[in-house]
Amino acid sequence: MSAWVALLLLWGLALSRVTEEALFLDPRPNLWAEAQSLLEPWANVTLTCQSRLPTLAFQLLRDGVAQDPVRLASPALEHRFPLGAVTSDTRGLYRCRSGLNSRWTGLSNLVEVTGSEPLPPPLLSTKPVPWITPGLNTELLCHGGLHGVTFLLRREGDDQFLEVVEAPEDTKAIFPVKRPGNYSCTYRTHAAGAPSEPSATVTIEELARPPPPTLTIKTDSAAVLSPGSGVSFTCVATLEGVHFQLRRGEEVLMVPRASTSPDRIFFQLNNLTLEDRGFYTCSYQLRDNLTPWSLDSAPVELVLSDGTLPAPELSAEPAALSPAPGSVVQLRCRAPRSGVRFALVRKDAREHRVHGLLSPEGTEALFELRDVSGAHSGNYSCVYTDLAPPFSGSAPSASVELRVDGPLPRPQLRPRRIGAVTPGRDAVFHCEGRVPDVIFELLRAGKAEPLEEVWSHHPSADLVLTYVGPQHAGKYSCRYRSYPLLSELSDPVELQVAGE
Known part of the structure; x- marks a missing residue:
């Protein structure tokens, strides 16, 4: 990236579409x-x-x-x-x-x-998103393999083809979409020719407002923060080239921002005060400024404490600090008085972040860790904060160290489709673990290096072996890692390739 582009990003200036495409050349x-x-x-x-x-x-x-x-x-x-x-x-x-x-x-x-008719189906996709809303130009892209054909778009429920586009110098056609529905496309080589097999169906929804973005907090900002520190939020939209806003409650915040990708923005809050605590959301709007803002993201809570209130007490139940894998551990945080919000904080070799938040009626909060594994190992502490001004917070409790021995629980691997895979198609495996926010890996029997790696916020993920051939037949397993921990390998699954 050039120094000029980097400077634009630091200033938070929007990149032109030409610049964006140059930066993300495939x-x-x-x-x-x-x-x-x-x-x-x-x-x-x-x-x-x-x-x-x-x-x-x-x-x-x-x-x-x-x-x-x-x-x-x-x-x-x-x-x-x-x-x-x-x-x-x-x-x-x-x-x-x-x-x-x-x-x-x-x-x-x-x-x-194929060498035969009907001709093979084209691929139908949406650009930029599979929904329509006021102010957004949604398109359907029908992509065939043959050069110079005529493309036909059909909407479910309509007797005739909705639109016909000739592509004498191309292999694809673009159809603007104005109505919701289920669409498919075909193509033909000449006027009297039979249409190809239809594409897979694509559903277009009509939305009064764009769907919500995703708001996350930077990992090193996810702990209980002190006044005077800073925090970084990331807001990711479902499409590119939009305006973003960050809000605390109903207040729109005018804070420094930057972007390295056309579908997201980073908001930076500096010199935090206790009044900055609370729930944050983000939303986005198409660049014409005349369309409605999207639905709000799920809220993210910012926890601040000035450490002026007495520290709470944290205890574990059962008291054994090396629980068996798969068991349940309860961490009880007691404050001197009621009417406060509790935060459980976990610190390990990688991060220091809030693990849970509760606002009970009494003077104690019970945090429950289910199905514990090595991923739960770490030092736990808790704090509490006032729910009313001046929003004072406590000093942290004494730490409770939790150690769960052994590897992460073994995942389960299964193919998305039963039977032999056609040569040239993709083989899709689903790896089901028990720990979120991990990296899933697909490995072939006898090989130490993973063939595919996917990070997932969820405790499961699809692992795709692209464009398989006879050489891919064999046994595969999966595992997942949460550094520095690594799970056991799943039981192997046999990949069969047709014709072998």
């Missing part, structure tokens, strides 16, 4: 099929791989298996792979990749070559 190439005659689309076919930048190398892949790479004498933006008349030897699911420095780019889009 290096993966495009792949499409060209027929010598659209009257006989499979009689003589050529696949064209188009890279984003000039390159000396291209490679075609069929049914998950890489073909011999092509090395060029001079850089080029595209390379053509002639297939000729489609036969059983050339049918399949194709992708390509191009050279990027001394490595390969990621894989291109998928192109299906």
Whole structure:
């Protein structure tokens, strides 16, 4: 990133759409099929791989298996792979990749070559989001594999095609959407030709207000804060190029902000006072300033304490501080008086953050830790704060150290689809753990390095093995990690690839 762009971000200035696209350039190439005659689309076919930048190398892949790479004498933006008349030897699911420095780019889009009719289905997607609202131009993008075809859009319940778009120099068509409903698209090679198989259905909703964004607090700001310190919030919208606002209650806060991505913004609050405690939300608005603001994000609570009130007492039940994995631990925080809000704080090698908040009627709060594991190990303390001005807070209690021995609980792995996977398709596994905010990993039997890694706020995640071929058949397991802890491996699952 240039120094000029970095300076703009520090000032919190919005980037133009051209600048945003330049910053987030996807290096993966495009792949499409060209027929010598659209009257006989499979009689003589050529696949064209188009890279984003000039390159000396291209490679075609069929049914998950890489073909011999092509090395060029001079850089080029595209390379053509002639297939000729489609036969059983050339049918399949194709992708390509191009050279990027001394490595390969990621894989291109998928192109299906069947050699038969009906033609394979296109891919229908939404841009930018699968809903319509006043002021937003929502579009449907129908992407086929053949160059120069005519695309047709259908809405469920309508007798005729809603719209027809010719794409003589392209492999996709864009349809503006004005009404909610269930949409699908097809394409045809000539006026008298039969339409292709339909795409998967895409549902467009109509919303009076855009859906809520997500508001989070930076990890190192998630503890009980002291007056004079600072805090950083991140607000992430469901689409790009919008205005954001941060509120405490109903008050809109004009605070320093910055952005490194067109769908999010960082709000910085400095020199906090006790009056800054409470619940924060964020929302967004389309840039025309005439449309309604989105629904509010889920609230995030900011906890501050000046340490002027007497410290509470924290005790554990059962008293054993090395509980068995899977058991329940109760942490009881007692204050000298009632009418206060309690915060349970956990500190470990990585972070120091609020683990729970309660406002009981009496003088004590009971925090319950269920199904404990190594992820619960750490030093716990609690504080309490007044609910009325001047919002004074207590000193922290003495710490209670909790240690749960052993690895994190074993996850469970299962395939999303039963049976053998078609070569060239994706294999999707679901890894179900018992601890949130972890990194899930997919591993092949006998291999130490994970093939896929996914961070998830939830205790489960999908792990995708993209574009599988015969070489991917075998046994797979998953695990998850919450540094420095690592779970046991799941029981293995056999991946079968059709034709093997």
